[in-house]
Structure formats: structure tokens, C-alpha cells
Amino acid sequence: MDTAQPSTVSTRTVTFRIWRQDGPEKEGRYDEFRIPYAKGANVVSCLMEIQRNPVTVDGRKVAPVVWDAACLEEVCGSCAMNINGRVRMACSALIDKLEQPITLEPMKKFTVVRDLTVNRDRMFEALKRVKAWIPVDGTHNLGPGPRQSPHDQSTMYVLSTCITCGSCLEACPQVTLGNDFVGAAAISQARLFNMHPTGKMNSEERVRSLMGPGGVQDCGKAQNCVKVCPKEIPLTTSIAAMNREMTKVLIKDLFFQEEEKKGHAGPG
Numbered sequence: 001m002d003t004a005q006p007s008t009v010s011t012r013t014v015t016f017r018i019w020r021q022d023g024p025e026k027e028g029r030y031d032e033f034r035i036p037y038a039k040g041a042n043v044v045s046c047l048m049e050i051q052r053n054p055v056t057v058d059g060r061k062v063a064p065v066v067w068d069a070a071c072l073e074e075v076c077g078s079c080a081m082n083i084n085g086r087v088r089m090a091c092s093a094l095i096d097k098l099e100q101p102i103t104l105e106p107m108k109k110f111t112v113v114r115d116l117t118v119n120r121d122r123m124f125e126a127l128k129r130v131k132a133w134i135p136v137d138g139t140h141n142l143g144p145g146p147r148q149s150p151h152d153q154s155t156m157y158v159l160s161t162c163i164t165c166g167s168c169l170e171a172c173p174q175v176t177l178g179n180d181f182v183g184a185a186a187i188s189q190a191r192l193f194n195m196h197p198t199g200k201m202n203s204e205e206r207v208r209s210l211m212g213p214g215g216v217q218d219c220g221k222a223q224n225c226v227k228v229c230p231k232e233i234p235l236t237t238s239i240a241a242m243n244r245e246m247t248k249v250l251i252k253d254l255f256f257q258e259e260e261k262k263g264h265a266g267p268g
């Protein structure tokens with residue numbers, strides 16, 4: 001007797017509308033793809049499926065879509081893109097929660113390298129500008145270092161989870177393709193390193209790096225950054241904290257200017 005069960009292969013599909021652009025200066029267009037539905041799929045796993053057979057809904061065989069991803073668990077920050085018009089991480093964007101057709105576009109505040117891949121150099125340049133590191137004078141053992149309060153530790157831990165994804169810049173109306181506003185991520189990293197017991201040594205340098213064009217004053221307080229950060233970093237609190245540090249440095253400068261006018265040479 002034939003005991004075979006009738007086939008239950010799903011006919012559900014998922015449709016994607018994906019931005020295609022062959023290079024930074026090239027014209028862009030959309031290609032539409034349809035793939036079989038898979039339970040629990042996310043945008044990256046669907047992009048992999050499309051890559052296996054890059055044929056559009058109208059039957060054209062096209063070049064495979066190019067995108068960035070590495071960790072697949074919201075840690076590397078490389079897969080940020082606009083999904084249905086909102087910047088988010090493609091590796092954690094579940095298909096079941098997205099309206100179809102699912103539109104994928106590269107972030108607009110960064111130069112497109114190809115398709116969904118962008119050049120995020122401006123973020124790393126911003127980190128250089130604010131000196132988001134702690135200088136060391138060697139790799140020898142310096143001992144346990146100063147103690148930190150549990151309160152500072154927990155504040156700093158959250159700030160340290162930034163994955164340089166660029167979502168906060170993408171959502172910020174003050175950031176444009178051509179300007180040099182450092183953005184919320186770098187400002188928050190400056191706060192992180194200024195809180196560090198050793199990093200405090202260079203805190204004034206970091207604060208000064210945020211003064212002037214492209215610095216903290218360019219923030220328009222739209223508060224979009226904090227809404228899109230996948231790590232829920234309190235970016236607006238960081239911006240306010242760095243603003244306060246800047247005010248202190250400005251008051252100090254004014255004080256020394258006054259002292260100089262009175263004929264004192266300053267400290268020492």
C-alpha cells in the first residue's frame with residue numbers, strides 16, 4: 001500500500017525591490033526579485049537566497065546584489081541599510097515583520113560603493129577627530145589601574161556597545177553627504193573615553209576637537225539618532241554631556257583671557 005503523504009510544499013513567496021547602482025557616480029535603479037518564503041528568514045538570509053539565483057521577476061538574469069554583512073548578530077555594524085524607508089540592521093530584520101514588497105536601499109548619508117554597500121569612512125574619520133582611544137606608552141603591565149564606580153561602569157558599558165553602524169548619522173537631518181558633522185556616534189565615544197580613568201588625561205583635547213565647524217554645535221536636537229540606534233545608546237544624553245564639558249572649557253578659556261588682560265601669565 002502506498003503510504004506517501006500529499007506534498008505540503010509552501011507556495012508563499014517574498015518580494016524584494018532592491019536598489020542597484022554599479023558605482024559611486026553611476027545612475028541607480030530598482031530590480032525586483034521574488035524568492036520562496038522561509039519561516040524565520042531575515043533580510044540577509046533572503047539576500048543570500050537572491051544571490052544564489054539573481055533573476056528578476058521579469059526573468060532577467062542580473063549581477064548578484066552586493067551588500068555588507070559579517071557577524072549576522074548585530075555586532076559588526078556592517079549591514080545597516082534602509083529597509084522599507086527606515087534605517088536598520090539587515091541581519092536582525094525579520095521578514096515576517098516587514099510589509100511587502102520589501103524595499104532595500106543603501107544609506108543615503110554615505111557614498112554608495114555598489115548596490116547596498118556604502119563607504120562609512122566618515123565615521124572612522126570622526127572617531128579619529130575626537131581621539132576615541134586611550135593612548136598607551138607600551139604594552140608592559142601597568143597594574144590594575146584606578147577603580148571605577150559601578151555607576152560609571154554601567155554607563156560606560158552601554159556607550160561601549162556602539163557598533164559604528166552609521167544608523168544615527170543616516171537618521172540625522174544635520175548630516176548630509178557633503179558636510180562634516182561628526183554625528184552622534186563620535187560624540188558619544190568622546191564621552192565614553194572622557195569618562196575612562198586613564199582617558200580623562202586627554203579629555204580637554206577631545207572636548208576641543210568637538211568645538212567649531214562639524215562639532216557638537218551642529219547638532220539640531222532632532223533626536224532621531226536615539227530612536228534608530230540598534231544598541232539603544234542614550235545618544236542625546238551623551239551630546240548634552242559633551243555640551244556641558246565644552247561650556248566648562250569655554251569658561252576656562254575666558255578666565256585665562258581675562259587673566260592675560262590683567263597682566264597675569266596664567267597658571268604656574
Ligand code: SF4
Pocket residue numbers: 161162163164165166167168169184185188228229230231232233235
Ligand atoms: S551610536 Fe548607535 S546608531 Fe550610532 S553608530 Fe553606534 S550603534 Fe550605530
Ligand code: FES
Pocket residue numbers: 068069070071072073074075076077078079080089090091092
Ligand atoms: S551582519 Fe553584523 S551587524 Fe548585521
